[in-house]
Amino acid sequence: MHIDDALTARKSVRAFRPDPVPLSLVTEILEIASRAPSGTNIQPWKVHVVAGETRRRLEAEVLAHRETQPADDGAEFPRTSKRKEPYITRMRTLGKEMYSLLGIPKGDKEANWRQWGRNYQFFDAPVGLLFTLDKDLDAMSFIDIGILMQSIMLAAKARGLDTCAQGAWNNYWSVTRRVLGVPEDEYIICGMSLGYADESAAVNTLVSEREPLSDFVTFHGFD
Ligand SMILES: Cc1cc2nc3c(=O)[nH]c(=O)nc-3n(C[C@H](O)[C@H](O)[C@H](O)COP(=O)(O)O)c2cc1C
Known part of the structure; x- marks a missing residue:
């Protein structure tokens, strides 16, 4: 697959088929992706790959915790929930398109809660990835991750697999830390679903918008 095709075809998939992903394929993807650059080559990332019984236990424990302690939903590292324009509009556009495909009406808090909870089931993907980072590192290492x-x-897409990056996994981090034995000196930064897309799911038809270059690029020094 040409890199441009992988870049264009990759999109967040939020409904997966149960077909398992062989360990050898997951390993191949991680091997090739580990060629990713990092500042001064410190390679700060750590990745927990979950499948099978561990994946099921993680899902069950996080979902149970979420029901009993719903307010325990902040990240362990500093984040802000404050939003301003143009970000609010972009976020709402995505939300509107996604929830309309899911058939969830605006204001249906119960359905919203359930749908967000799908994150903690990795949208049924057979493999989940959790990315952690040494707490002593700084913002540059978040870029590396x-x-x-x-x-x-991209490596997954080139092999017929799909993904969804999931910041949702920085919530309820205490449960993830306990279940996976993530050391206290690491933050749980993000999660990711990995598997085969359910092509029949309406939510997977979503192609998110992008702003034109004129909105975010400033060219300097070109005549
Ligand atoms: C760091 C990061 C965190 C994300 N967290 C979530 C998440 O928790 N749940 C989710 O459904 N999508 C999540 N997404 C997917 C974004 O919503 C998606 O990338 C964006 O809308 C652009 O759409 P596309 O990935 O289909 O191109 C995340 C993406 C990134 C890069």
Whole structure:
């Protein structure tokens, strides 16, 4: 697959088929993605790959915790929920398109809660990835993890697999830490679903918008 085709075809998939992904394929994707660059080559990423019984236990424990302690939903590292324009509009556009495909009416809090909970089932993907980072590192290392994640998503796409990056997994981090034995000195930064897309699911037809270059690029020094 040409890199441009992988870049264009990759999109967030939020409904997966149960077909298992062989360990050898997951390993191949991680091997190639580990060529991702990182500042001064410190390779700060750690990845927990979950499948089978561990995946089921993680899902069950996080979902149970979420029901009993719904307010325990912040990240362990500093984040803000404050949003301003143009981000609010972009976020709402995505939400509107996605929830309309899911048939969830605006204001249906119960259905919204359930749908967000699908994150903690990895949208039924057989494999989940959790990315963790040494707490002593700084914002530059978050960039490195993002680059690794995109590398994984592209390598997966080139092999017929789909993904969804999931910031949702930085919530309820205490449960994930306990179930996977993530050391206290690491943050749980993000999760990712990995598997085969359910092509019949309406939500997977969503192609998110992008702003034109004129909105975010400033060219300097070109005549
Ligand atoms: C760091 C990061 C965190 C994300 N977290 C979530 C998430 O928790 N749940 C979800 O459904 N999508 C999540 N997404 C997917 C974004 O909503 C998606 O990338 C964006 O809308 C663009 O759509 P596309 O990936 O289909 O191109 C996340 C993406 C990134 C890069």
